[in-house]
Amino acid sequence: MMAMTHAGYIAAGWGGAAALVGAYAAWVLRRGRTLSRQVPPEERRWS
């Protein structure tokens, strides 16, 4: 397999994007779980 040119930039771009999206998704899921404990079931309209 041929060596990839600009490998550092590509790794930083793809890795950075994955880390940002992953961290944000984890925060959203955690916050949703925390808030679900404070809100009555009637207001959680999705299932």
Next chain:
Amino acid sequence: MTSPTSTTVTGTPYGDGRAPDTPRAAGRVAPGNTGSRASRVLGILALGSIVLLVLYGLVWSPPDAEMADSVRLMYIHVPAASFLYAGCFITTVASAMWLRRRTPGWDALAGASAEISLLFAAITLGTGSLWGRPTWGTYWTWDARLTSTALLTALLVGYLALRRLDVDPTARSTRAAVLGLLLVPNVIIVNRSVEWWRSLHQRSTLVKLDPTIEGQMLVALMVGFLAVGLVFTWLLVHRFRVAWLEYQSERLDLDLALAERRAEAGHAGEARESTPA
């Protein structure tokens, strides 16, 4: 209104999160998180498309004749920029609908979409800078496209800061909605900047029926649009539900505070009546 103590499970008013599902009056089950069957299917599709994007973007597609392997950054950069535009469009439409209807769902959608747009703006600027260094020889230049994208990002930061002001919720949402209306005009400026001003940034390569990229690179870019689109939608669904829960939680806190004030006022009145003149 449902009493907060009526469904106490384990110390917290509506379940402890580890027992995720609590029964709802209509016989259906209310989830203890922001997930649903549809969002789980969407999440699985998003993960599958990300795997496909990694394979196409990093393994199967060839390097470009001019940009060499740095073209692989475009498979994230271009879709992220496109969904940044889509997010701004959703925020502007939802802001307009909030100003017209004043229903909390539109306000929640506007806020959720703006936050995800900011995430995609960061990815767009980051991957663009990393692509610019080997291609243009610099991470940043005050080019029309780059500068207008930075201004759009600043506008999104301002919008989200406005949403966090500690003022009356209706006034706060109205002020944010007015700012939200400015997002789409800014997106038009960003999009047309390469046509209106002399720009280092390349012009659109996909809007024509005969795109200037082709073969495996075009397939990789299309897979990028699919993956980023599914991730955007999944995030929007969950963030919207979180925003809805935040609204309900704030409303419950307000109801509770009002009930306490009424009870205090009632006690004070009784005390006055029982005191001899």
